[in-house]
Amino acid sequence: MRISSVVKYLQVFTVVILILSFSTEYTTHSKNSQLEYPLFSSALANSLQFNASNAYAHISSQLDFGFRVPGTANHSACADWIANQIYLSVDELLLHNFTIQKEEQPSYDCQNILGKLNTEKNNIIILASHWDSRNVAEKDTEDQNLPIPGANDGASGVGVLLELSRVLNLYKDFLDCEVWFLFLDAEDQGSSRGIYGLEGWDWAEGAKAFSEDIEDFKNDNEDVDCFILLDMVGGTYLEFIKESRSDTNLHEAIFEIGKDLGYSSAFPDNPTKMSIVDDHVYFDVIGIPVIDLIIDFINGDWIFHHTHEDNLDNIDIASLNITGRTIEEFFNQYYTVGDGKTWNDGDDLSTLNIIIISATVVIGVFVLNFVLRKRKR
Numbered sequence: 563m564r565i566s567s568v569v570k571y572l573q574v575f576t577v578v579i580l581i582l583s584f585s586t587e588y589t590t591h592s593k594n595s596q597l598e599y600p601l602f603s604s605a606l607a608n609s610l611q612f613n614a615s616n617a618y619a620h621i622s623s624q625l626d627f628g629f630r631v632p633g634t635a636n637h638s639a640c641a642d643w644i645a646n647q648i649y650l651s652v653d654e655l656l657l658h659n660f661t662i663q664k665e666e667q668p669s670y671d672c673q674n675i676l677g678k679l680n681t682e683k684n685n686i687i688i689l690a691s692h693w694d695s696r697n698v699a700e701k702d703t704e705d706q707n708l709p710i711p712g713a714n715d716g717a718s719g720v721g722v723l724l725e726l727s728r729v730l731n732l733y734k735d736f737l738d739c740e741v742w743f744l745f746l747d748a749e750d751q752g753s754s755r756g757i758y759g760l761e762g763w764d765w766a767e768g769a770k771a772f773s774e775d776i777e778d779f780k781n782d783n784e785d786v787d788c789f790i791l792l793d794m795v796g797g798t799y800l801e802f803i804k805e806s807r808s809d810t811n812l813h814e815a816i817f818e819i820g821k822d823l824g825y826s827s828a829f830p831d832n833p834t835k836m837s838i839v840d841d842h843v844y845f846d847v848i849g850i851p852v853i854d855l856i857i858d859f860i861n862g863d864w865i866f867h868h869t870h871e872d873n874l875d876n877i878d879i880a881s882l883n884i885t886g887r888t889i890e891e892f893f894n895q896y897y898t899v900g901d902g903k904t905w906n907d908g909d910d911l912s913t914l915n916i917i918i919i920s921a922t923v924v925i926g927v928f929v930l931n932f933v934l935r936k937r938k939r
């Protein structure tokens with residue numbers, strides 16, 4: 563056989579190997595999407611501890627304080643309540659006080675609330691939600707300048723986090739991570755449709771302030787693995803989106819767990835893609851893998867965003883259950899002592915495999931080519 567033919571065969575072989583290695587990665591993904599999901603909760607979901615009735619009661623308690631708008635007595639009373647509640651289930655409670663003062667406007671006292679569980683561990687998972695409620699109802703047809711209850715937009719995430727803190731505290735000795743329960747203030751007072759919640763404020767002011775000071779809250783030997791934001795997780799017709807800044811591996815891991823638990827309508831195969839300014843943005847900016855578990859509040863079926871009807875009537879306890887159990891199972895699968903799994907190595911490993919195989923084959927072709935040419939001479 564002539565040398566040029568051998569080299570040609572090898573080149574074809576290289577292309578075949580490359581195609582095969584890419585298709586291996588593809589089949590890993592498509593296999594998952596061929597699973598059949600049960601219509602209702604699976605046996606696995608039923609074995610979890612998250613109690614959605616507790617989360618619902620926490621939402622109701624927050625609404626009892628009235629509107630949680632910065633600068634009001636309701637706001638500080640609710641902050642104290644959240645701090646007391648989270649303190650029941652964590653090792654350490656830290657308060658991050660900050661002020662917001664926009665030109666010509668008064669200064670507002672704000673507070674992020676941080677509960678730390680398993681402080682002896684060095685890898686941190688941040689579970690976050692905003693706790694303030696919006697001062698205006700710009701999307702309502704009436705009383706646009708009056709505040710909204712924020713049952714879903716604010717209180718739902720807090721309710722789920724408080725219940726998750728109870729559950730994770732139950733089996734904290736089996737978790738090989740530290741968990742931060744982070745309640746962020748001043749998320750919801752930015753401008754929409756030309757109307758500010760509080761004059762001149764940006765969205766996610768509390769997250770920005772905390773991300774700037776995060777080093778004051780952690781030791782040098784600690785690292786944040788990921789940041790999971792729960793925002794509007796308790797409404798009827800729950801259907802999560804793929805937010806553009808959300809880490810792809812983290813998003814896939816959480817969606818796969820949700821589907822495996824039987825929650826395929828909340829975690830659809832082809833989620834709506836959207837870009838949303840929310841608390842997670844500032845944690846992405848400082849290099850932490852993030853996910854924003856949020857609905858399509860613009861074109862989705864939950865139509866009460868920034869209206870007076872964002873109240874308890876439009877909360878669905880099933881949605882709280884879906885969100886809480888999915889996050890609980892995320893800890894079971896990825897942060898249980900001895901499981902050895904991480905949510906962020908799947909695709910990286912496949913990519914590494916492809917690079918190694920490709921490099922080996924290409925180098926092999928060159929070496930063979932070189933040897934055969936030498937022999938010919």
Ligand code: 1BN
Pocket residue numbers: 715749750754765793838839840
């Ligand atoms: C998201 C949830 N946001 C507030 N609550 C931010 C936002 C609201 C961004 C409206 C764009 C439009």
Ligand code: ZN
Pocket residue numbers: 696715750868
């Ligand atoms: Zn909002």
